[in-house]
Amino acid sequence: xxxxxxxxxxxxxxxxxxxxxxxxxxxxxxxxxxxxxxxxxxxxxxxxxxxxxxxxxxxxxxxxxxxxxxxxxxxxxxxxxxxxxxxxxxxxxxxxxxxxxxxxxxxxxxxxxxxxxxxxxxxxxxxxxxxxxxxxxxxxxxxxxxxxxxxxxxxxxxxxxxxxxxxxxxxxxxxxxxxxxxxxxxxxxxxxxxxxxxxxxxxxxxxxxxxxxxxxxxxxxxxxxxxxxxxxxxxxxxxxxxxxxxxxxxxxxxxxxxxxxxxxxxxxxxxxxxxxxxxxxxxxxxxxxxxxxxxxxxxxxxxxxxxxxxxxxxxxxxxxxxxxxxxxxxxxxxxxxxxxxxxxxxxxxxxxxxxxxxxxxxxxxxxxxxxxxxxxxxxxxxxxxxxxxxxxxxxxxxxxxxxxxxxxxxxxxxxxxxxxxxxxxxxxxxxxxxxxxxxxxxxxxxxxxxxxxxxxxxxxxxxxxxxxxxxxxxxxxxxxxxxxxxxxxxxxxxxxxxxxxxxxxxxxxxxxxxxxxxxxxxxxxxxxxxxxxxxxxxxxxxxxxxxxxxxxxxxxxxxxxxxxxxxxxxxx
Numbered sequence: 052x053x054x055x056x057x058x059x060x061x062x063x064x065x066x067x068x069x070x071x072x073x074x075x076x077x078x079x080x081x082x083x084x085x086x087x088x089x090x091x092x093x094x095x096x097x098x099x100x101x102x103x104x105x106x107x108x109x110x111x112x113x114x115x116x117x118x119x120x121x122x123x124x125x126x127x128x129x130x131x132x133x134x135x136x137x138x139x140x141x142x143x144x145x146x147x148x149x150x151x152x153x154x155x156x157x158x159x160x161x162x163x164x165x166x167x168x169x170x171x172x173x174x175x176x177x178x179x180x181x182x183x184x185x186x187x188x189x190x191x192x193x194x195x196x197x198x199x200x201x202x203x204x205x206x207x208x209x210x211x212x213x214x215x216x217x218x219x220x221x222x223x224x225x226x227x228x229x230x231x232x233x234x235x236x237x238x239x240x241x242x243x244x245x246x247x248x249x250x251x252x253x254x255x256x257x258x259x260x261x262x263x264x265x266x267x268x269x270x271x272x273x274x275x276x277x278x279x280x281x282x283x284x285x286x287x288x289x290x291x292x293x294x295x296x297x298x299x300x301x302x303x304x305x306x307x308x309x310x311x312x313x314x315x316x317x318x319x320x321x322x323x324x325x326x327x328x329x330x331x332x333x334x335x336x337x338x339x340x341x342x343x344x345x346x347x348x349x350x351x352x353x354x355x356x357x358x359x360x361x362x363x364x365x366x367x368x369x370x371x372x373x374x375x376x377x378x379x380x381x382x383x384x385x386x387x388x389x390x391x392x393x394x395x396x397x398x399x400x401x402x403x404x405x406x407x408x409x410x411x412x413x414x415x416x417x418x419x420x421x422x423x424x425x426x427x428x429x430x431x432x433x434x435x436x437x438x439x440x441x442x443x444x445x446x447x448x449x450x451x452x453x454x455x456x457x458x459x460x461x462x463x464x465x466x467x468x469x470x471x472x473x474x475x476x477x478x479x480x481x482x483x484x485x486x487x488x489x490x491x492x493x494x495x496x497x498x499x500x501x502x503x504x505x506x507x508x509x510x511x512x513x514x515x516x517x518x519x520x521x522x523x524x525x526x527x528x529x530x531x532x533x534x535x536x537x538x539x540x541x542x543x544x545x546x547x548x549x550x551x552x553x554x555x556x557x558x559x560x561x562x563x564x565x566x567x568x569x570x571x572x573x574x575x576x577x578x579x580x581x582x583x584x585x586x587x588x589x590x591x592x593x594x595x596x597x598x599x600x601x602x603x604x605x606x607x608x609x610x611x612x613x614x615x616x617x618x619x620x621x622x623x
Contacts, residue, residue, distance in 0.1 A: 067177065070146075071164040078115045079164055079179065087121060087166070087177060102340040103127055105141070109182060118182040119163060124257075126174040135176075140167065141257040142176035148259030149180065155227040157220060159253045183240055183252055189217060190236040193284035213241065214281075214289060216251050218296035221277065225297060230269050232258035235280040271312075275319035279327075282320075328444050332553065335440035335452070336433075353436060354454035358470075362399045363454040367468055369396040370412040383411065390416050391549075395473050398453070409473040410453060415549070416466050423465070431549050432457065432467025438551035439471070445517065447510065448544040450474055450530075474530055477544060480507070481526035485574035488581070493533070503531070504585040506543050511569070512592035515562050520552040521545065524565040525572035560609070567610025 060076040062069045064084050071079055090108050092098045100107040105125060111118040124141040126132050138144070142165060149162040166177035196210040217239065224231065231238075231253070238255040262269065274297060281290055294313055335342050336353060344353040345360060352360050373381045373394045384393040392414045397407035415431040417423045422431075432455055439452040450471040458466045484503075487494040494500050507529065514521060521528075528547040534540055566589070570582060586602065589595075595602070 140176035142178040148256035186240040438548035477530035488576040508588035563609040
């Protein structure tokens with residue numbers, strides 16, 4: 052461990068070497084540190100977080116402290132152990148980061164103890180921080196005070212005040228050369244005093260660094276991460292004022308310099324957002340907080356931690372029994388070639404108190420030799436599993452994926468199974484529209500029809516704007532459910548994500564193909580006026596200014612080999 056202040060006391064308790072603040076050494080050594088490895092939730096212990104990286108507990112009822120935060124940083128693999136040797140443990144980085152911030156006048160939690168386990172099997176590190184009472188995260192406050200076009204003046208004042216205090220702390224970081232690699236509103240706590248005072252405190256300090264020289268690109272990166280976090284709660288004008296407050300205006304020689312900074316931070320924010328989406332999408336194929344994967348005798352299983360591998364294999368066996376009965380009502384779909392079979396079977400999920408939940412099992416069988424050879428790199432099941440994760444990260448509704456099973460025959464993947472939740476209350480969009488848009492149907496009113504068309508149009512426009520291409524975007528691959536309490540919020544979930552491209556540029560021809568696919572897949576009950584209204588809503592969402600008649604003609608040409616309803620008379 053690196054050097055510590057002179058008021059630190061060194062002690063060995065069990066297999067852990069501790070550095071403790073002298074003012075609290077006796078009470079912590081007597082009440083907390085001896086049993087810190089065996090902390091479990093109880094009357095005076097509350098678990099805040101538990102993942103692959105760390106476990107965080109809040110411990111109360113200590114003699115001299117209201118409560119303390121205990122963080123245990125794990126060492127899951129050899130790579131982490133080597134990294135800890137080179138850079139120091141995360142607990143040590145949090146300890147040193149807290150001292151650095153306190154020396155620079157940034158309010159944060161006071162560090163109390165730092166420990167390193169010396170056991171052969173356990174190499175975890177521990178840090179004990181003084182807890183902050185009566186605090187809430189800034190992100191939770193911003194959610195309550197989120198920007199709306201029509202809002203009360205009191206809400207605007209509270210949000211402006213919070214942003215002023217956040218800018219003041221950020222300005223201290225910029226002026227004193229402190230770089231927080233994970234600086235966002237979830238890592239800043241707010242405390243409101245009885246007299247209305249507001250105080251902010253920084254937490255999660257293992258990412259704090261104090262480089263020899265605080266380069267400009269580090270400043271932009273720090274501000275870009277925070278700016279990205281503020282986009283959901285503030286207006287652009289408020290964010291500009293926030294960035295201006297983060298800098299000393301007298302140091303900015305011209306207004307053009309401030310505008311240049313704003314443009315640079317905006318560009319870096321977009322890069323950070325792309326990186327965030329990519330990182331969170333990839334979590335479905337690695338061992339993370341929500342996902343797990345393991346090998347079996349015949350292949351590999353990827354699944355959520357809420358689902359046991361044995362339960363997944365049991366659901367696959369039920370799927371095989373259902374598939375053998377061709378007349379079973381649990382068979383949802385069977386392709387003509389036999390490559391894809393979809394059934395619904397029960398599955399036990401821990402989140403649902405071990406009750407059986409109906410899931411949809413989609414089986415992909417590479418029958419052709421070409422498919423079997425391509426499955427060496429990535430099969431259709433893995434592509435769908437990855438695409439579902441990408442849709443969820445982007446906020447596009449789709450049935451939640453619970454597990455992926457890959458079976459191998461030698462070095463070739465033979466069959467894959469994707470298990471997703473079965474949406475009981477949802478109906479295929481084409482079947483729903485066939486009855487709902489009829490005179491006297493659920494959505495015979497013009498406003499109801501317009502709302503459904505607007506929702507679908509905005510989903511397609513969002514995918515195209517973010518370079519997500521669904522090669523089979525038709526009405527039967529979208530599920531819809533109308534909430535009985537709130538008819539103004541239809542839920543649209545996309546399915547059949549096999550072959551979806553998450554990072555391929557959506558060219559004009561691909562966008563026209565999607566529009567044509569959706570057009571010819573809509574039922575006769577959707578009138579020409581409704582189809583034109585959908586196209587207008589899509590054009591408005593994407594900002595397309597091309598002549599409408601030319602656009603309609605291009606869609607017709609793109610779908611000329613399909614059944615097209617633009618020129619087909621509606622039957623009586």
